[in-house]
Amino acid sequence: MGNCSEKRRSVPELFGSSVFNDDVMQERLPKDVYQSLRKTIDQGKDLDLNVANAVASAMKDWAVEKGTTHYTHWFQPLNGITAEKHDSFISPTSDGRVIMQFSGKELIKGEPDASSFPSGGLRATFEARGYTAWDPTSYAFVKGDSLYIPTAYCSYSGEVLDKKTPLLRSMEDLNVQALRILRILGDDRTNRVIPTVGAEQEYFLIDRKLYEQRKDLIFCGRTLFGVKAPKGQELEDHYFGAIKPRVSAFMKELDEELWKLGILAKTKHNEAAPAQHELAPIFATTNIATDHNQLTMETMKNVAARHGLVCLLHEKPFYGVNGSGKHNNWSLSTDGGKNLLDPGKSPNENMQFLLFLAAMVQGVDEYQDLLRISVASAGNDHRLGAHEAPPAIISIFLGDELTGILEAIENDRAYDSMECQKLETGVHVLPDLNKDTTDRNRTSPFAFTGNKFEFRSLGSAISIACPNIMLNTIMAEELRRFADQLEQTADLKTDVLQLVKKVMQKHKRIIFNGDGYSEEWVQEAKRRGLLNLRTTVDALPRYLDQKNVELFANHKIYTEAEMEARYETILEEYAKTLNIEALTMIEMVRQDILPSVSAYIAKLSNAILSKRSVSQDIPCATELSLVKKLSFLADSAYEKLEALEAVLADPKTVSVNVLTVSTYYRDAVIPAMDALRADVDQMEWHTASSYWPYPGYEDLMFQI
Template identity: 60%
Template sequence: MKKDIPSLYGSLVFNDKVMRNKLPKDVYKALRKTIENGTHLELDVANAVAVAMKEWAVEQGATHYTHWFQPMTGFTAEKHDSFITPSGDGEVIMDFSGKELVKGEPDASSFPSGGLRATFEARGYTAWDPTSPAFIKDGTLYIPTAFCSYGGEALDKKTPLLRSMEALSREAVKILHTLGNTDVTSVSTTIGPEQEYFLVDKDLYRQRRDLQFCGRTLIGAPAPRGQELEDHYFGSLKPRVAAYMHDLDEELWKLGIPAKTKHNEVAPAQHELAPIFSTANVAVDYNQLTMEVMKNTADRHNMVCLLHEKPFEGINGSGKHNNWSLTTNQGDNLLEPGKTPAQNIQFLVFLMAVIKAVDEYADMMRVSAASAGNDHRLGGNEAPPAIVSIFLGDELTAVLKSIEEDTYFGKQQRVALETGAHVLPHFFKDTTDRNRTSPFAFTGNKFEFRMLGSSASVSTPNIVLNTAVAEALAQFYEELKGTAPEDMEHAVHELIKRAIKKHKKVIFNGNGYTEEWVEEAKKRGLYNLVSTPDCLPAFIEEKNIRLFTEHKIFTREEIFSRYEILLENYVKTVEIEAKTLKEMLTKDFLPALSDYAAQEADKAMAVKNFIPEASTAEAAALVGKLTSAYESISSGVKALDKEIQTVSGFASMQKAADYCRSTLLVSMDKLRQTADAVEAKIPDENLPYPTYDALLFSI
């Protein structure tokens, strides 16, 4: 049956169209004013909105509501309450007040706080975020909210994001007014996060402890075929995958999520979804919801959606590209170069602000993408290196060089793509993004931050980027304020000239995968923070604390709490992986290995008894290798167990994290190498779990 997609789109969202139809005009105007200008929402307005929201939700079949928030777990949280209220005569009415809409009181005791609150101070508050639309899912009205402690500290990822958006808007408007663009009253951060993921068969998934507990395979010999033929990327969709993607699109469209692009990615069983841009706050909510809908939809198709950054060894992992730009309230993209970027001083100011921000706070950019899972992906020939650099492309690099050297910039001629086939249409080649190894690339009218891991919230990198750019713009404003209009172009030229000399070291248009770049980056003084424990201490360096506190994004206490939470998450993740590996090897792999060795020995003895002159040298050699591997793995598991017990004894979480990186992960890798080598010698029917062959090629 043909579906009316425009009618389907946003059908489960309390969006602007619904608000216009359901709310009195004065209430609608007051709510729009709050959404657009951040003004306070009065309780009488909230009451009217709550009544309309409840009526609409009940019409859509909802019986409950929940304050939906994003604690520091990296996931979302929800507590469902029904609309029913006893009426006193043994019946109930469906009720929902403005107070219930605006504020909730979930128990905060079991969420990560990093020491922000004592255990007995369990109360937390959720506060309605009217800038992100409410929606219905599974018979419940979901209300996007911020989450804070009893003392008002942010315990979530939404609150600091909203703060950073306000800070950037404030500084951007100031600089725009200084440049003569006085009509702008606000600037929004817009992002479009691309999402990579794997699909595996659910029945096979259930046979792997590592996938269930850790999201990645801890052992597993490579399949004879991986991604060597480069035939999966953009390849035709298999029927089962196409059916999943079709249903996924529809589920996302119902929720007003603008899913646009879908395709196969490089690795077998890997795929990607990309949305249209949204305001950062809404886009973050959309992405969290997208990941959840991906998993739920896969489950209905008897598949599992894996969002871990490196589910399978030896093939590409999954990332999340954060496409970031700035848009005025008039709809102008501040990162649009125009036809003559060299003469577009407004564009050049904002371009230079981003370059300065990334150079000065590259360590925090790296922190924003740090996780135990992403450590397995960054730096491989599939993802950006851990060194943060910017790719600008030839034209913009030449523009900045001409400013630095006070030389004339002759606009580069557009080059037509020559295909040699006259029947094909003519078009011009892009002068910007041709470098897929860059972690931070200018891509026409936006920047694309490619370091993020596939399972991560896109909130943190945008908090860092927004705040760092706000700081750069604030410093530019101090330099330019008071400049006469007729002198502004020269003043901007001199400002950019000084800035590019200082910050050009972060610009790199070459191959980020080479060892030569690692050495060159070191000479330039760029950070190379390879692992999560290496980079997290940057969060609590004074320059970064000053950045966030001066712009009122985090308090000092909130910064240290997040540092502790990130460290704790890293340690717990590696501990769980180590315990899972120990259990898999002890309960599954070693018994299977022993049984297969005995089976081969019995077969050899039977042959020898039947044919005394038959050679059993090959069989003896195989059994010898299996036995040796058994002993090596057994002793390795015992050593790993002692190392696991050592983790809890460290006085600081930083030391525990360093130990996990330098010891636990190294021991796990050694065990894996031995197990993978011997797995390749064991028939699939003798193995206690599905192999890579089955996992990657069963759908």
């Protein structure tokens, strides 16, 4: 039991206390070393080894004072999670003792194995060497007994094997092209343009004891079987509802742990589905936001375990209710603190805003396939287009005002501005509210929301690196084209308006402000020529289209070989995920479900025999009906179990062509899994809960 008189640290004292941040660096580094390091961080200058040695020594001393004994180069391989190999600070001395030592070379470079991570064929098993390189723009931090050093990761021959390196490349490239536009517009003060992100994270919490009784949750992160509970989210009473004490205690500790790591956790609330919740941070520089989101997901799981809970980050852990997404709020800021996506009071006269807005409209239309690919996964295929998730069709929501402005430019007419209106409450003691000029659209996959774009298609488990690489690179390409056209202009305002006009004439099909859930939109999108890439297998082949290869090669984000590797990795992960789910289904049905149903049938049959042994007149209709129904379902489920095993045995599941394999899993394995689930869910509905081998939805979603 702790000392009750111990003073509790305030949030400002707590925040960043586990981070080797700028305040710590200023305090512990010599002034010239600190200034040199800041130039590396702020301007991309090369890092001198003497500076690295001084930083490493100070970083080690600080970490050891906090109780650490090890350090790790923390990186983000292609599997979308994080990796770490821990080395101790100890170094032997001549007298048989040890000292704690950490050099600049150890800070800058590490050597993890490069053959055991996904590489999409870039590396063979015998080609094991890989390198990690310190990313000084993302602060090191302490977690447990180790100092964590954020790094990039590449192979011995230089291929990029991680998500951090291309993200940093895309940020640098976007900075170059955005500065060209700002210089054209007369801005000579801005020295850097930084893409920023705030990633809202949805998740489910369930009781750990119940979780441990479900093989599907353990192996797959989602329920493969399950009958909907009598109550779901239809009463809309969970969304923003009162937070249960056990969940509140989890959220409180989660906030504190995240604040220690310098993560700007801001908002927490119940989400739409029972047992579903959300955490939202304040914006951060994109690469730091990516690191922070990975840490957030990991911390959620660790804190949940300490509260006897499990945090589910799968996109669709429960059938019939909301899945979990991640809303990627993307914007552009300058080193002077200006938001380049802020429309201002008169957006129709704001040339800078109109240029950046037009660039995004054009980019999303031209590269809608890449945005869909950036969120593609087996888990997210279950979510997109269902229960408040945006559809697989990519479109932009701009709202009435911005759409009206662009249409006015397109048609060479003056824009009749929308005046700010008051929202009258009708209650004297309540203030009247300023009404925004446009509503929000929660059905849009890509919505402008005041001074940012909210990309809502991301699944909850995904790394946000890939979507932001896409957004940064697409925007860089469109700004490059705009700059090429405008750098020789003699009449800037006229040429900007003509450029925006051409964008609208060619790309306005991507703007949609209506109901993205409606079947009418599916048909309308088809008429407009928009893509409807429903599954990962539909989307991924377009990744290697010539226009996409040229985009990334021209901006030096990926080589064609690196793109092919990512294509292979995503499709391989898709097929492996479905294979694990199918094998888990088979094991659950064969080992647990069918034996349990047989035992219940036997129980009912014995009840019939017992009744009839007393008297033939005692009615047995209930038991007879259940025995017949369950016997039929059990036989049908067994047939479908064998059918699933048969499709898994097909040679197509081990083809050398990943597209052939993943297509087969989509077209043959998933239907076989769905057919088996239909029978099993019917059996659960008709089987006494005391005989069913697993906790049901009403236990999992309501017992916290």
